[in-house]
Amino acid sequence: MNNRTKIETKNLTKIYEREEEKFIGVYDINLTINEGEFVGILGHSGAGKTTLLSLMGGLIKPTKGSVYINNVDIFKLDDNELSHFRNKNIGFIFQYSSLIPNFTVMENILLPIVFSKEKKNLREYETRAKYFLERLGLKGYEDKYAYELSGGEQRRVAIARAFINKPEIILADEPTADLDEDTELKVLKFFREIQRKENLTFVLVTHSTEIVDLCLCETVYYMKKGRIYDKKIIA
Amino acid sequence: MIKRLLLELSIRNINRRKLRFLLVFIPIFILTFIFTYLLVISQIFLYSLNELSLKIGQADIVVVPMGSLVENEDFLLEGNLRPFKLNPVFYDKIKNQFKDEIERITYQIYLENLDGIALIAIDPRTDFIVKPLLEKKVELGEFEAYVGAKAFEKLGGKDSVEIYSKKFRIVSKLKETGSGLDYAIFVRVDDIKKLKDIDYISVIYIRAKPEVDSEILAYKIENVFVQVDTAHLTKMGKKIKKSINDLNNILKFMFLISIILCILLIYNIYSIIINERRKEIGILKGLGASNKDVLKLLLLEGFLVCSPASIFGSVVAIILSYLTLLKFFKLIFVKIPVTVFIFVPLSLLISITITFLGIYITFSKIRRFDILSLLKSI
Numbered sequence: 001m002n003n004r005t006k007i008e009t010k011n012l013t014k015i016y017e018r019e020e021e022k023f024i025g026v027y028d029i030n031l032t033i034n035e036g037e038f039v040g041i042l043g044h045s046g047a048g049k050t051t052l053l054s055l056m057g058g059l060i061k062p063t064k065g066s067v068y069i070n071n072v073d074i075f076k077l078d079d080n081e082l083s084h085f086r087n088k089n090i091g092f093i094f095q096y097s098s099l100i101p102n103f104t105v106m107e108n109i110l111l112p113i114v115f116s117k118e119k120k121n122l123r124e125y126e127t128r129a130k131y132f133l134e135r136l137g138l139k140g141y142e143d144k145y146a147y148e149l150s151g152g153e154q155r156r157v158a159i160a161r162a163f164i165n166k167p168e169i170i171l172a173d174e175p176t177a178d179l180d181e182d183t184e185l186k187v188l189k190f191f192r193e194i195q196r197k198e199n200l201t202f203v204l205v206t207h208s209t210e211i212v213d214l215c216l217c218e219t220v221y222y223m224k225k226g227r228i229y230d231k232k233i234i235a
Numbered sequence: 236m237i238k239r240l241l242l243e244l245s246i247r248n249i250n251r252r253k254l255r256f257l258l259v260f261i262p263i264f265i266l267t268f269i270f271t272y273l274l275v276i277s278q279i280f281l282y283s284l285n286e287l288s289l290k291i292g293q294a295d296i297v298v299v300p301m302g303s304l305v306e307n308e309d310f311l312l313e314g315n316l317r318p319f320k321l322n323p324v325f326y327d328k329i330k331n332q333f334k335d336e337i338e339r340i341t342y343q344i345y346l347e348n349l350d351g352i353a354l355i356a357i358d359p360r361t362d363f364i365v366k367p368l369l370e371k372k373v374e375l376g377e378f379e380a381y382v383g384a385k386a387f388e389k390l391g392g393k394d395s396v397e398i399y400s401k402k403f404r405i406v407s408k409l410k411e412t413g414s415g416l417d418y419a420i421f422v423r424v425d426d427i428k429k430l431k432d433i434d435y436i437s438v439i440y441i442r443a444k445p446e447v448d449s450e451i452l453a454y455k456i457e458n459v460f461v462q463v464d465t466a467h468l469t470k471m472g473k474k475i476k477k478s479i480n481d482l483n484n485i486l487k488f489m490f491l492i493s494i495i496l497c498i499l500l501i502y503n504i505y506s507i508i509i510n511e512r513r514k515e516i517g518i519l520k521g522l523g524a525s526n527k528d529v530l531k532l533l534l535l536e537g538f539l540v541c542s543p544a545s546i547f548g549s550v551v552a553i554i555l556s557y558l559t560l561l562k563f564f565k566l567i568f569v570k571i572p573v574t575v576f577i578f579v580p581l582s583l584l585i586s587i588t589i590t591f592l593g594i595y596i597t598f599s600k601i602r603r604f605d606i607l608s609l610l611k612s613i
Contacts, residue, residue: 054607080525080526096610102250102251112523
C-alpha cells in the first residue's frame with residue numbers, strides 16, 4: 001500500500017446463501033485504487049459489479065477478506081463509526097431509485113448533511129446543491145417533490161446528492177442508466193470535471209464500454225462471474 | 236435547519252401514511268383513555284367524598300323515618316329533595332335518652348321541592364349544620380332565609396324570596412359544599428309554623444361526644460327506636476366507596492384486556508409501517524445514517540403520533556369520568572382534584588414506552604439486513 005492508495009481490497013469474497021444454495025457474489029478480489037484515480041469496473045449483468053461496489057462502500061459485509069479506505073479496515077468499524085465514515089468519505093450513486101418521494105429535491109440532496117456528525121454551514125451546501133442542479137440541467141427544481149420527477153430527473157438528483165458532502169470517494173453504480181444520450185454525455189462530462197476539480201477517487205460501475213471511454217477512465221477492471229479477469233491502464 | 240429536516244421528514248412520513256398512523260393513534264387513544272378513566276374516576280370520587288364529609292361532617296349521625304335513608308342520601312348526594320315525615324317526639328326522646336353521649340343535636344324539616352330548590356326549615360337555636368357553612372355569620376331573624384350557593388344562583392342573586400306568599404329576606408349565603416345543601420333555602424321553623432301547619436320533622440342530626448363511638452351510638456338509637464333509621468355519615472361514604480370499587484374491578488378487567496390488545500395492535504401496526512419502509516431505511520443508511528439515527532427518526536415519528544393521542548385520550552378520560560359521576564351517577568358533590576392531571580403525563584409516559592418498545596423490537600429485526608438488500612426492497 002503506497003501513500004496514494006485510497007481504496008484497497010484484500011481477498012475480498014462475498015458468498016450469498018439462499019435456501020441452502022451458495023452463490024458467488026465476488027471472489028478473491030484484490031485491487032488498489034489511488035487517490036484521485038478514475039476507475040471503471042466493467043462487466044455484464046450478474047458479474048458481481050454491484051456486490052463489489054457495495055463491499056467497497058460497506059453496504060454489505062464480506063464473507064472473507066477486507067476493504068481498506070484511507071488505511072482503515074472499514075469492516076472493523078462498528079455501525080456508528082462505519083456510518084460516520086461512509087457519510088464523511090463516500091458519495092454513493094445507487095443503481096436503484098433512491099430518493100425519498102415526499103421530500104423536495106433540495107431536501108433530498110441535503111440528506112447526507114442531516115446525518116453528518118460535523119457542524120456544517122447549510123447555506124454553503126445549498127449553494128453547492130444549486131450549482132450541481134444547474135450543471136445537471138435541473139435548475140429551478142429545488143422545491144419540486146421527488147415523486148413529481150421522471151426517472152431520469154430523479155437519477156440526476158441522486159447524482160447531485162452524492163457530491164454534496166464533499167466526499168473523497170464516489171462510488172457510482174450504473175449512474176446513467178435512466179438517462180437519454182444527451183443527458184448521459186452531460187452527466188459524464190460533469191463527473192470528469194468535478195472529479196478533477198475536487199481530486200475525487202471515482203469508481204464507476206457499468207456494463208457499457210462506451211461509458212468507460214467517455215469518462216476517460218484511467219484504469220478499467222473487467223469482471224466476470226464475481227472475478228476480475230483483466231485490468232487495463234489507459235492513462 | 237438540520238434538526239428541522241429530521242422533524243420534517245418525520246412529519247411528512249406521518250402525513251404520507253395517514254391511515255397507518257391513525258391506526259396507531261386509535262389504540263393509544265383507547266389505551267390512555269381507559270387507563271386514565273379508571274384511575275381518575277376513583278380519584279375524583281374519593282377526593283370529592285372526602286371534601287363532602289369535611290363539609291357536612293359537623294354531624295356524625297343522621298336519623299330519618301324508617302325506610303327513608305335512600306331519599307335522604309338522594310338529597311345529600313344529588314340535591315333531589317323528596318320530603319318525608321318523622322314524628323317530632325323522637326327528637327326529644329333521643330335527646331333525653333342519649334344525653335350523656337350526644338354533644339349536639341338538631342333537626343330539619345324538609346318542606347318541599349320548589350323547581351329544584353329544596354325548602355328546609357331549621358331551628359337556629361340548635362342548628363350546627365348550616366351555620367358553620369355561612370359565608371357571612373348572621374343570625375337568622377324573623378322571615379329571613381339562608382340560601383345554598385347553587386340555590387342563590389338559581390334565584391338570580393335576589394335579596395329576597397317568596398315562600399308561601401310571604402317575602403323572606405336573604406341574609407346570608409352558604410359556602411359551596413358539593414352536597415344537596417347547595418340547592419336549599421333555609422328558613423326558621425317558627426316562621427314556617429306561622430304560615431303553615433307543620434306537625435312533623437324530617438331529619439335529626441347528631442354529633443356524638445368525642446369519647447363516644449358514633450357508630451355504636453347510631454346502632455343503639457336504631458335499636459331503641461325501631462321506627463327510625465340511622466345513617467352514619469362515614470358508613471354512607473363506605474357504602475358508596477364499595478360501589479365504586481365494584482365499578483373499578485370491572486374497569487380493571489377491561490383495562491387489562493384492552494392494554495394487551497392495544498400493545499399487540501401497536502406492535503403489529505409498527506411492524507407493517509417499518510417493514511414498508513425498508514427501502515427508505517436503506518437509502519438513509521446508505522447516505523450515512525447509523526442504526527441509531529434511523530431509530531431516532533422512527534422514535535420521533537412514534538412520539539409525534541403517540542403524544543397527541545395519549546394527551547387527548549387522558550384529557551377526554553378526565554372530562555368523561557367527571558361527567559360520568561356528575562350526570563350518570565348524579566353525584567353533585569364531585570370535584571376534579573388538581574392531582575388527577577398527573578395522569579396526563581403518566582399515561583403519556585406509558586404510551587410512549589409501549590410505542591417505543593414496539594418500534595425498537597420491529598427495528599431490531601430490520602437492522603439485521605444489510606443496506607443493499609434494504610435498497611433492493613420495493
